[in-house]
Amino acid sequence: MHRFDLRVYYEDTDLAGIVYYANYLKFIERGRSEWLRALGFDQRALKEETGTVFAVRRVEADYIASARYDDELSVVSTLDTLSPARLVLVQRVMRGEERLFEAKVTLVALNAAGGPTRLPKPVREAYAALS
Template identity: 60%
Template sequence: MTHEFQVQVYYEDTDMAGIVYHANYLKFIERARSDWVRGIGVDQNALREIEGIVFVLRRIEADFRAPARFEDALVVTTTTGAVSGVRLVLHQEVLRDGELLFSAEVTLVAMTLDGQPTRLPQQIRRRVN
């Protein structure tokens, strides 16, 4: 299953040349991940408050391929990679009219509120497999 999230590039997202500043791609894919999690039916606030579990970014590998520019309409895709007891790997891409501009492999881990790794809840593992 591929999740799609729309992003509009605003002036504040760009540098003086009108090109998206590199760190903003990380913001775009973070928003897409939050939307993806909500879309699979996970309430992150309830997960934190009731089960004491949060998702933490463990690793990200990014590849910048082509620039996005002011006023571009972008699509961020998110697909599930590997899923283990505590870890979830996602593949994310930023596209403009089908052209790949940015890609990332993102590793998330489940953690307790005191910072200890913990197992992904079973209902989440079922939804992402």
Template identity: 55%
Template sequence: MPDQTCFTWPIRVYYEDTDAAGVVYYANYLRFCERARTEWLRAAGFSQQRLIDERGLGFVVRSLSAKYRRPAVLDDALEVVSHIDSLGRASIDFVQRIMRGTTLLFEARVALACVDLAQAKPVALPEDVRAQLCRFVSA
């Protein structure tokens, strides 16, 4: 990734993403952000499936806040811009913005928890995962 603290993922708005008025349905902004986080983790060297298979770990959304600024519509070319705002013992806090060009459409703060999936309990991020993620935390 050229910018170590920021990751951009392109999204195209399809008909299936819109509501009856032709505007992106509100929940789909969260789906766009989820995809961007998954791709960000992949680009940072993490396979979520490998973390599940080899360590029994997963990331779950613990909390989020969202602001809808402007609507996106059918066929818009958007970018989801994501960065890690902070890294806790067992959590990762992302800030994500959905842009159409230079226009901010949506922004969210998403807190993820690292979870032992077998026990359904939060656990500390493994040290090797933490060390790699620290490189991407915003200053």
């Protein structure tokens, strides 16, 4: 499990002062990137050294409650499924103990040509050690 904390800024909201729906996807992207960094991986270095990048293949999202300007939020990410070529994560955006948004995100590995490839072995091993 990984936790990434953030604050809602004015730019994240719509005219009603609530977080614009697409920004939750940005929040969980940041959570995924910071989790990978916390595991010791730099995505730029992975691309340069292995030619591997990550792409979102599928997102199943539930919008449960609204976040508002200046709220302190947390993105909580957990590993759901790991295979040689993909990760499935469950990510929740929380305000304290209140769940505002939840998504099941499938990530795949792509090679330099944009085709499917296996996750780099060190990345697979790092996530496998979490389960």
